[in-house]
Amino acid sequence: MLKISDFARLGQVSMRTLRYYDEIGLLKPVQVDTLTGYRYYAVEQLTRLHRILDLKEMGFELAQIVQLLDEQVTPEQLRVVLQQRLAEVQQQILIEQERQARIEARLKQLVLDGQQTSYEVVLKRLKPQLVAASRTTAPSVTLQLRFARQMLQFLKDSGVKPGEHILLLTLDANGGEGEGSLVEVAIPVEGSSLGNIVERSGGHITIRELPAVTAATLLYRGDPYGLSEVYQSLATWIEAHGYAVAGPYRHLLLQYGDEPEGCLTEVQLPVERKEGGTSRLFFHSGRRPAGTESGEKRAGRSCLPPVASLKA
Amino acid sequence: MLKISDFARLGQVSMRTLRYYDEIGLLKPVQVDTLTGYRYYAVEQLTRLHRILDLKEMGFELAQIVQLLDEQVTPEQLRVVLQQRLAEVQQQILIEQERQARIEARLKQLVLDGQQTSYEVVLKRLKPQLVAASRTTAPSVTLQLRFARQMLQFLKDSGVKPGEHILLLTLDANGGEGEGSLVEVAIPVEGSSLGNIVERSGGHITIRELPAVTAATLLYRGDPYGLSEVYQSLATWIEAHGYAVAGPYRHLLLQYGDEPEGCLTEVQLPVERKEGGTSRLFFHSGRRPAGTESGEKRAGRSCLPPVASLKA
DNA sequence: CTTGACTTTCACACGACGGCAAAGTTTATC
């Protein structure tokens, strides 16, 4: 019979931990003095403690360990549970690697920028969004806005409840300005009672669902277009983080007035993981992509990837 | 002015989160109605929210984000903080990868073993341990134990307070049994008052510190030696987990009596990460078939340090 | 018997919220 402190030393755990394990029924002492409450352990219980610690280091929660140890589990069931746990761990590793990439990118940006605080880029998952959409080639923001306001009014008159913000989708690649630009004005609407909008607008307005995407977003004040730094920042960011563009710009107009200073815009640039050689995973997973031999050296965890591969 | 739910939608966070951020002073609404307590946000505050989310995704704690945003931080300070965070993340990735390896190894073991529940192997970090040590070539456990008990008595007579367990270090590679085996009997002692033990024992006993090591350990009941399955299990385990032997076996005798059934032993096998071609990273990149090359399976003798290096 | 080492239970703390409830407020509709 061992007292708790002895058992704790043998098992390399704290007394507090043992008491907790007792409390949750994970590891009960073989005997408890009914008068004093003293816990007495048997050396054999180290075996169980070992199993517990082993499972714990695999990242299982204590409640689950109780089940795994107390209900007799078939090897097949155990296999399933382990597989699940493995998937979670791998998921976690991906998250941490994202994190690593994010921090490294910011560090690099620090060196480059010096003072520039252009670091408001945020990665968001955008939900699918039902919108009333119409296209225009109006060459200036002002005109596009006027167009949008007409749409807004039309929707209200039609009994539809529109969201109060306006989305501009830049459907061609020259930044949304200039002669030939094609822009889709989209206004979020709710899924009910939009009956015959399409007909009533003579086909100008369609109802469609903007797909859910992951987007790099950036919030700024000023003229909704024309700030090349904005796009520059986004471009630098996605390049440094190993993303590629996966869709047209979305400009979410949060505030819009007559003068540029009154405008507040969130630029959303759909992105996806780049697959090519400059992927973060290549450098930080500690693994090699197919076709390379391992064993020549450890995949450099602490050394930075070659700058050239990250250059914009 | 935005109400909390609007602001929450724009920022893709929950109202609960916003209230919490208000509470901890991370993001306070520009205005709070003194009567109703209603929070009102300005659209500009999305910028700050963005920064918060960005830092949060890097894994910073909220308290630290408060500092980073409110105290004006020089780029240099920021760089240091980011570097620290990066190191932590990398550390975390290593831990998760350990976890991954552990689970994968167990899965593989499940397939191999079928029913065998030989999975009590646990990796431990052993602390450095001051011991009174003496060597013997006694060929059987019984004799070694007798030897150990003599030592124990001698230590007590000398006024030293010994630990109650006995450690047997197997200094050569044939499992601790047989004619030529050299075994070191080590008894943990406390660092005080061991004055002249060495002299009094005529040099037979030395005081030395067992080095701190990481060891694969396994607890079992029965004759302290002679269970080849025990060593087999350990060997299989370290092979599957990508470790290599880094020191001599330590047998920690937790219980010892006259008959084998009364013995409880923890076998501790110091290990270290293997660097070579069969590293875990290689192993889990999916290109190693389930079969294993058995050339170096029992790392045995070649990995043990020369006896001389164990002298104090 | 005293001292000191040991044990017990109780309780709070962490981090970043989620969930729920009760109560008060605004907005929309009749």
Added chain:
DNA sequence: GATAAACTTTGCCGTCGTGTGAAAGTCAAG
């Protein structure tokens, strides 16, 4: 203006695996 629906507030409990005490009782040695 009344009423209902939608919205907001505060507040308290729960998470998970302990760390860190405090206060009180217990055991082993001198």
